[in-house]
Amino acid sequence: MSLIQPFINQKVLVVTMDGRVYVGTLLGTDHSSNMILDKCEERVFSTTGTEISPLGVYVIRGDNLVTIGILDPELDEQTDLATVQADPLPELRY
DSSP: OOTTGGGTTSEEEEEETTSOEEEEEEEEEOTTOOEEEEEEEEEEEETTEEEEEEEEEEEEOGGGEEEEEEOOHHHHHHSOGGGOOOOOOOOOOO
């Protein structure tokens, strides 16, 4: 059994190798940790606030996954993301 299995049908936050942040309901996963997110949105943080881009159903490749965690829906809805600011991540160099 995958360690991601308990997260199915939960609202999750996913960070990928390129620093992107996705939030959505985890519909499923496979042996390669590829994930399907429903009602997915990308959150882009900047020094002026957070931009939210709705994506709908979205697939994230398992080899691009850095971390995944369950998101508290109540706390997330109480947070005014337009006021959340962050410095951009530096460019990734291999």
